[in-house]
Amino acid sequence: MENQQGRELISMTYTWTINNFSKLKTQKHYSDGFVVGDFKWQIVIYPKGSNGRKYLSMYLKAADASKLPSGWSRYAEFTLTVVNQFNSDKSITIDTHHQFSASQSDWGFTSFMPLSELLDQNEGYLVDDIFVVEAEVAVSKADIKVLKDQETAFREQELQSQSSDVDSLKFSEVSTAHTSLCSDQMLAFQDYVLNSDSAHTNNGDSVQVQKLSLALASPASDQVLAYQENDSLVGPPIVDEDEEDPSSPVGNLVEFRGLVDFRGLGKIDKKFVPLLEEVCSWHPSLISCQRRRSRMFSEWAFTALGRLLHFLNTTKVKDMMEDSCVHDPCEHLQVLWDEAVTFRFDLSWLEPFVQSALGMKKFGEREGLVKKLREDVDALETEIKRLRDRLAIAEVDHEVAKRDLAKAEESFGQANMNRKLGYGRH
Numbered sequence: 456m457e458n459q460q461g462r463e464l465i466s467m468t469y470t471w472t473i474n475n476f477s478k479l480k481t482q483k484h485y486s487d488g489f490v491v492g493d494f495k496w497q498i499v500i501y502p503k504g505s506n507g508r509k510y511l512s513m514y515l516k517a518a519d520a521s522k523l524p525s526g527w528s529r530y531a532e533f534t535l536t537v538v539n540q541f542n543s544d545k546s547i548t549i550d551t552h553h554q555f556s557a558s559q560s561d562w563g564f565t566s567f568m569p570l571s572e573l574l575d576q577n578e579g580y581l582v583d584d585i586f587v588v589e590a591e592v593a594v595s596k597a598d599i600k601v602l603k604d605q606e607t608a609f610r611e612q613e614l615q616s617q618s619s620d621v622d623s624l625k626f627s628e629v630s631t632a633h634t635s636l637c638s639d640q641m642l643a644f645q646d647y648v649l650n651s652d653s654a655h656t657n658n659g660d661s662v663q664v665q666k667l668s669l670a671l672a673s674p675a676s677d678q679v680l681a682y683q684e685n686d687s688l689v690g691p692p693i694v695d696e697d698e699e700d701p702s703s704p705v706g707n708l709v710e711f712r713g714l715v716d717f718r719g720l721g722k723i724d725k726k727f728v729p730l731l732e733e734v735c736s737w738h739p740s741l742i743s744c745q746r747r748r749s750r751m752f753s754e755w756a757f758t759a760l761g762r763l764l765h766f767l768n769t770t771k772v773k774d775m776m777e778d779s780c781v782h783d784p785c786e787h788l789q790v791l792w793d794e795a796v797t798f799r800f801d802l803s804w805l806e807p808f809v810q811s812a813l814g815m816k817k818f819g820e821r822e823g824l825v826k827k828l829r830e831d832v833d834a835l836e837t838e839i840k841r842l843r844d845r846l847a848i849a850e851v852d853h854e855v856a857k858r859d860l861a862k863a864e865e866s867f868g869q870a871n872m873n874r875k876l877g878y879g880r881h
Contacts, residue, residue: 463595463596464532464593464594464595464596465491465492465593465594465596466491466532466591466592466593466594467489467491467492467591467592468589468590468591469486469489469496469498469589469590469591469592470538470587470588470589471486471487471498471587471588471589471590472585472586472587473585473586473587473588474584474585475584476502476581476584476585476586477574477581477584478584479502479503482501482503482505483499483500483501484499484500484501484502485497485498485499485516486498486499486588488518488519489590491531491592491593491594492594492595492596494517494529494531494594495517495518495519496515496516496517496518496531496590496592497515497516497518498513498514498515498516498535498588498590499513499514499515499516499561499563500512500513500514500588501513503570504570505565506565508565508566509569509570509571510565510566510567510568510569510570511537511567511568511569511570511573512563512564512565512566512567513535513537513563513564513567513588514561514562514563514564515531515533515535515553515561515562515563515590515592516560516561517529517555517560517561520557520560523557525557526557527556527557528554528555528556529554529555529556529594529595530552530553530554530555530594530595531552531553531555531592531593531594532550532551532552532592532593533550533551533552533553533590533591533592533593534548534549534550534551534589534590534591535548535549535563535564535567535588535589535590536548536549536588536589536590536591537567537568537573537580537586537587537588538580538587538588538589539578539579539580540579540580540582540585540587541578541579541582542579544713544726545578545579546713547567547568547580548713548714549564549567550714550722551563551564551751568580569787569790571783571787572787573586713725713726715728717731717757718735718742720742720745720750720753720754720757721750721751721753721754721757722754723754723757723758723761724758724761726761726765727757727758727760727761727762727764727765728761730761730764730765730768731757731760731761731764734760734764734805737804738801738804740801741760741800741801744799744800744801745757745798752798755798756798756800759791759794759795759797759798760795760798760800762791762794762795763788763791763792763794763795763805763809766787766788766791767788767808767809767812770784770788770812772815775788775812775815775816776815776816785812785813785815785816788809788812788813789813792809792813
């Protein structure tokens, strides 16, 4: 296939299955190396997030970079996917491209997806402690030729060095040491180029490598604007593994599973598109404010807005009141809102709904207090009714006692307790 620069590309998909994901102890976890067009790559993940972020970080890395010739460089277009094992349509796929070199040998996503979403057993990304990642990598045939030319030059340099050493020093120890050093370097280089044993695994990880395939890359007509301080790269940002500032890559990959073109502004998750179409028809400024942005910036912007709209459209009021240490819906909504605002959309029409949703948890707390007070009032009213019933009975008993007393007094008379009893004397 050819991209917009006329480069003919070779692509391949590599699947990395990680068993016992929750038991990973290392900060970084590396896949086995896999080869695409004589280039060797690795996937790198931060299973617990990087730099304290509560997001899965994932990168593509040029393997064995220290063994490559000085000045090496290679261009790659690639996607990274976290596979949803319940429903493949819900798999999360993000694409980018980069000119890999000795100074930037890895590239990817610091905030690929929230760890809370990944670790939620009901979401389908982590099933029976198994985590599946896919990388589709496309490299330039021209770069492969350059690599082979570098290998040939490396061989010629070795032969010239050996010949020069033999002529000047014959079979001295210096010549032997030099030849041995060059041979070791050459073997290391050949091992890098020729090693295609990428179907083997370690650490209980299983790998499936699909056949090399040719596909047609879709053109990207926009150039990336210079990064500005206010243009925070979110949803998610693309940086290299060492947290350096991102450069401005150009080009785009083919349409990947689950992504569709949105009004020529970029590839967006298809489940977000109906929501985006609806709100953009109500508020055309959402489109116009992104027209002067780069294609990649617009993709991130509308992906961030789509995620926010999808959350508001699929989350119920009762969900916002859940009190979970693993997944706080209010915190997640706040992150989605902050990301969307960063892209400088006019979201004044949406803010009341977001603030109302963010207040649902406090509303739930107030509802709980009202419920308790209502229960207290009901209990007191029940007690009052019980006491009133007892009072009514007591009043009846009181009236009966009063009547009995009156009768007793009437029959008894006003006897003089001080008079004599007498004995019949007149």
